[in-house]
Amino acid sequence: MKNLAVLTSGGDAPGMNAAIRAAVRTGLSHGVSMWGVYQGYSGLIEGNFKRLGARDVGSIIQRGGTVLGSARCAEFHTEEGRELALRRLRGAGIEGLIVIGGNGSQTGAEALHSMGFPVVGVASTIDNDLYGSDITIGVDTALNVALNAIDNLKVTASSHSRALLVEVMGRKCGYLALMSGIAGGAEAIVLPEVETAPEQLAERIQNVYERGKPHAIVVVAEGATYNAEGLCQYFREHNLLSGYEFRSTVLGYVQRGAAPTCADRLLGTRLGSAAAEQIIAGNQGVLVGITQGELSTTPLDVVVKGKKPLPAWFLKAAEMLAR
């Protein structure tokens, strides 16, 4: 392989830059010319490529976001779009592609692979909902941002005797809510995976109030049946408010834009480097990830069909520890 390209796609995740840097420098150290594709699959379709040297990826390991840019590209969902992307790659003499991203990005990677183009995926999304890696790039940073916010919100909630509903990202997956809720000592956690009736939740919060706690923190996953504001509204409309005053805070994109933690820099570095090594060695059509603490490769067709469950122990513990 003489020319290898890297792209980042979907929601950006802290640690993506570490993965780009590691992939580029690993490729270069194997004598391969490295290319960056700008703006994800849109850039692939437009032929937005630039050759990258070692210095082009200098001083990016500590930065959040992705220096290559990212996009959600509807055109790439069409066959014509994907064929045009392949023509662009082949036209530029690029013989392999590393795709750093989550579910949607790896679905695109698997489509290119099934069209005969060498692709390797790198597990990267703050949602941690990607099958084939126990942990994905960006999760640790997003969790720490959420945790910081929860700690701060607990302080002001206590001062005012309030119940604070904190909404965290995660799309349809409750991983960020579950783990930040447990680490933040939340009184309740609302997940898409576990049906929670608002009445039941209100009763629980009332119970917390009656036990004399100065605050109640409820971490709500954005993908739950009712989001944070939805729950507050339901409580108001159904007269379910307890002794606390209720407020909601949506963390949103704040979780995505932070500088990567040490864990995410190391994970990005490990996976980015492994992706370059795998594709150069001829192991294509796989996702590189971490399984039981070890580097793993999983076929992309298995990845896109798989469903990752929430960690069972933490799911059980959430109930037991919120007292």
Ligand code: F6P
């Ligand atoms: O997949 C990462 C993520 O941040 C989700 O948690 C969130 O639901 C979604 O992306 C937001 O997408 P967009 O950036 O397109 O608004």
